Amino acid sequence: MEWETISQSGSEGAYREGSPRSRDQFERAIRSMPGGAKGAYFYPPYPLTIDRAEGCQLYDVDGRCFIDFANHHTAQILGHGHPAVLEAVRGQLSRGIAVGGPMGVEAALAEELCRRIDSIDKIRFCNSGTEATLHAVRLARAFTDRPKIAKFEGGYHGSHDAVEISVAPPVDRAGPASAPRPVPSTGGMAPQAAAEVVVLPYDDEQAVERLLIQHRDELACVLFDPKVGMYQTRPAFAQFLRRMTRQHQMLLVFDEIVSFRVGRGGYQELCQVTPDLTTLGKIIGGGFPVGGVGGRSDIMDLFDNSGPPTGLGQSGTFSAHPVTMVAGLATLEQLDDAAFHQLNELGRHLRSGLEKCFQRVPQQAQIVGQGSLFSIYFAAGPLADYRSAAEADSTPVRDAVRHCLQRGLFLNHNLVMNALSLVTGEAEVERLIAAWSEILPPVARADGALGVAAANRAGT
Secondary structure, eight states: OOOOOOOGGGSHHHHHHHOHHHHHHHHHHTTTSTTSSOTTTOOSSOOOOEEEEEBTEEEETTSOEEEESSTTTTTOTTOBTOHHHHHHHHHHHHHOSOOSSOOSHHHHHHHHHHHHOTTOSEEEEESSHHHHHHHHHHHHHHHHTOOEEEEETTOOOOSSTTTOBSSSOOGGGSOOTTSOOOOBSSTTOOTTTGGGEEEEOTTOHHHHHHHHHHTTTTEEEEEEOOOBTTBOOOHHHHHHHHHHHHHTTOEEEEEOTTGGGGSTTHHHHHHTOOOSEEEEEGGGGTTSOOEEEEEOHHHHGGGOOSSSOOSOOOOOTTTTOHHHHHHHHHHHHHOOHHHHHHHHHHHHHHHHHHHHHHHTSTTSOEEEEETTEEEEEOOSSOOOSHHHHHTSOOTTHHHHHHHHHHTTEEOOTTSOSEEOOTTOOHHHHHHHHHHHHTOOOSSOOTTSOOOHHHHHHTTO
C-alpha cells in the first residue's frame, strides 16, 4: 500500500529542532560507544536522551515531557519510581548492596513466584532473560539427553547462540512458511548453531505436528514465546503444543519474560497450560536486571549443588542480587487481582479507541494486544505469525512515532511491544487515541475531510 508523509510534525526536521541536547548527547556517546546506544535504544537519526522518569512520564534532556507507553520494554509495570519499590530498595541499600552470600530476600521472591505460577516448584535467578533461556536449554538437554531444540520463527529468547536463530529473518532466505529454514540472526555465532535448531511456524498445527514428529528423537524441548500483545495469539495453539510435546517426551518451555504481565499467573494461567519450565524476567526485577528459570522439581534439581554432583551448575556474581530481589518482591506485592483488572480494562479501552480510529480507513492499520500489552501495525490482514507481521508496511512507522513524540507520547520506535503501567490513566490513553486519530492517509477519510498530511500540503 502507498503511504505519504503523515504530517510536518512527523518530519525529521521537526524531530531535530525539538531535541538539540539529545543530538549533542548522541554525538558525545558515539565517540566512545559503537553506535552511541545499544541496539534496542537506537533509532535514526538519534534516540532521545532521557533525563528522568516519574510515574507514567518521561522527561528528556531538552526539558520536554512524554507519557510513557513503552515502559522500558514492558518491564515497568508499576510506572517509574513507585513508592513501594523505592522504599524497599532504600531499605536494602542500608543493609547491604552485594555481600557474597544469601540474605533471605531471594527465598522470599522465589516463594512468591512459586505461589503465583502453578507450574513452578522451584526457581533459580540470574541477571537477564538471555541467561534464563540459556539455562533452560541446558536443563532440557541434560534432562532429556537430546541435542536439539525447537523454537518459533519470530520468537525472541535472548542473545545467545542456542536461541538467536530466525528472530527476524529475511523472508526470501527463510524457506517455506510451513517448514522455515533456521537463519542465524547475527554474525559471529558458532558454526553449527543453526543446525541445532528446528524452526516452527506460529499458528499452524499441521506443520508443527509434522516437524515435531520428524525430529522427535532429537528434540530436547520446544521454546514457546507466546508473542502476547505482538501477534494474534490463540490459547488453543498453546494447548495443542502442550499435547504434542507431552506425547513425544519433549519439554515445553514457556518464555513468560514479557507475557507474565498479562495476569497473576502469567499467560500459562490464562491459556490453562502447564509447561515443564518457565523463563521469567522484566517485571520480576522491579526495574533492575533480572532473569529466572523455574519448573518441575525433578528438572530443577539438576541445579542442586547441595548434594552429589549432577553435572550442571548455575551461578553468577550478581545472580539473585538482593537489591533486585527486594524490588521485584515489592513490585509483585502491588500486583493483586485488582491491579491486573485495572491494567487489562485500560488495555481494552485503548484497543477499542484505536480500532475505531483505524476503521475510518479500513484495512490500513490495526492494533494487536492483550491485557496491558499492545502493538500497532500498518497492515491489512491477520497478524498471527512472523511472516504476516513481516509483511506489514514499515514506511509510515518512523513518521508516526515522531508525530506521537510531538504530541508528548513515547512509544517503542517500531510501534511493537508497547505497554501500559499501573499509573497510566484514561486521560493519558485518550491522548494517545487522539494523536492516532490524526495519523490517517490523506484520502478516504470517512467524514470527507482531508487527512493531516494533505491539509499541511494545502497550507491549512
